[in-house]
Amino acid sequence: MRYVSTRGQSPAVGFTDAVLGGLAPDGGLYVPETWPTFTKAELAAFAGRPYAEVAAAVLGRFAGDEVEPAELLRMCEEAYGTFSHKAVTPMTQIGPQTFILELFHGPSLAFKDVAMQILARLYDHFLGQQRRSQTILCATSGDTGGAAVEAFRGARNVRVVAMFPEGRISEVQRRFMTTAPEANIACLSVQGTFDDCQAILKDAFQDKALRQAVDLAAVNSINFARIAAQAVYYFTSAAALGAPDRPINFVVPSGNFGDAFAGFVAMKMGLPIKRIVVATNANDILARAFATGRYARGAVQATISPAMDIQSASNFERLYFECVQRDAVETTRAFEAFARTGAIDIPPAALAAMQQVFTGVAIGDDEAFKTIVSTLNETGELIDPHTAVAVAALSHAPLEGPTVVLSTAHPAKFAEDVLKASGAAPALPRGASSLADRPERFDRLPADPDTIKAYVRAFAES
Numbered sequence: 001m002r003y004v005s006t007r008g009q010s011p012a013v014g015f016t017d018a019v020l021g022g023l024a025p026d027g028g029l030y031v032p033e034t035w036p037t038f039t040k041a042e043l044a045a046f047a048g049r050p051y052a053e054v055a056a057a058v059l060g061r062f063a064g065d066e067v068e069p070a071e072l073l074r075m076c077e078e079a080y081g082t083f084s085h086k087a088v089t090p091m092t093q094i095g096p097q098t099f100i101l102e103l104f105h106g107p108s109l110a111f112k113d114v115a116m117q118i119l120a121r122l123y124d125h126f127l128g129q130q131r132r133s134q135t136i137l138c139a140t141s142g143d144t145g146g147a148a149v150e151a152f153r154g155a156r157n158v159r160v161v162a163m164f165p166e167g168r169i170s171e172v173q174r175r176f177m178t179t180a181p182e183a184n185i186a187c188l189s190v191q192g193t194f195d196d197c198q199a200i201l202k203d204a205f206q207d208k209a210l211r212q213a214v215d216l217a218a219v220n221s222i223n224f225a226r227i228a229a230q231a232v233y234y235f236t237s238a239a240a241l242g243a244p245d246r247p248i249n250f251v252v253p254s255g256n257f258g259d260a261f262a263g264f265v266a267m268k269m270g271l272p273i274k275r276i277v278v279a280t281n282a283n284d285i286l287a288r289a290f291a292t293g294r295y296a297r298g299a300v301q302a303t304i305s306p307a308m309d310i311q312s313a314s315n316f317e318r319l320y321f322e323c324v325q326r327d328a329v330e331t332t333r334a335f336e337a338f339a340r341t342g343a344i345d346i347p348p349a350a351l352a353a354m355q356q357v358f359t360g361v362a363i364g365d366d367e368a369f370k371t372i373v374s375t376l377n378e379t380g381e382l383i384d385p386h387t388a389v390a391v392a393a394l395s396h397a398p399l400e401g402p403t404v405v406l407s408t409a410h411p412a413k414f415a416e417d418v419l420k421a422s423g424a425a426p427a428l429p430r431g432a433s434s435l436a437d438r439p440e441r442f443d444r445l446p447a448d449p450d451t452i453k454a455y456v457r458a459f460a461e462s
């Protein structure tokens, strides 16, 4: 399997280089040269199989001959063995035709574990083969840092430096990073904002001397392996509800559009999906784009679903590329213009192709709050604010037939807002409850790029 860039100016690469490279050198995103497909019989056979086996089958199509099937299955079993639920991503029914897919049973209690756990194992495997080691530098506003630390702790060929803004993340979020005892993890409390952390990250990646001394890597959501790993639960949940004989709808709380695009990938691979509802909070760039055809950045607003406070959805470029029939010249033109002007007018044929699959719905904080209460009252299920955005979207997008709502975080991860909305205090699951007792280990530094780059260099060489 070869991977091409959405901008068309980088050579095609294999799976290993697409995973280790992340972004293509021409600034585009990697996509497979052709979409691998499953037959109806293969799709039906996913029903009732262990999650790790389906993951190995799906990822195997993308890895081609670059990972031994037995080795891939072993990695998937290890990755999903870290989840606290035997079904890995279980479903709960909340209405006659409506099901919540719980993606939060991983070690950091957010859906990012699903992709990060397998990505870490692929990384370590490929780096070991190439006798290389890398240092992952990560700036987090909350969830990504914890998922990365949990996934890479103890990795042989990878060190992680996780930067977070001092006093601006929740205690639970901080402790998921700072209580890892492994020597390959370093946590940095930066005396500044998340924007300061991101600026330092950018500075570090542009510093040639640092990059020469340290093999720096990033684990952002544009890595194709993360998308491939997220396609897996579309297959398992749809098969459980009768696909491929019955088409299934999905409702996806969305920020960077990685999770929702993974559904599109599953569809391209043959899964009969009727509709994907993209549920955003007040940061509604995607909802506006699907409704009006204009993809235009707005100012970022802080909401009670902070992991979705994003106004330019990186993975949207992959969908655009598909919907302009893989025209890399047009994709380059559109996204270079977006970087300059903050807007793209989607060509009518491409918009029609998007609207055939996607509906966008934007949900305000008030409605999300009310949905936490009504869901608790009507079903007994306590949901987090991100999931609430998706559940609320159900009543704005009439859907027929079985519908799966993706639940992306455990309510205890956003305990304060959930308690405020519902009066019910969500408890941390058993595995995470010792978080408060474990010793923390982190360094504090001013938001100064040179100081932090010197720290990263010293850690990488230690």
Ligand SMILES: *Cc1c(COP(=O)(O)O)cnc(C)c1O
Pocket: 110, 111, 112, 143, 221, 253, 254, 255, 256, 257, 258, 259, 260, 307, 308, 386, 408, 409
């Ligand atoms: C990252 C995240 C999202 C958004 O996912 P995207 O793939 O960026 O669209 C939604 N909910 C939670 C809890 C997240 O951490």
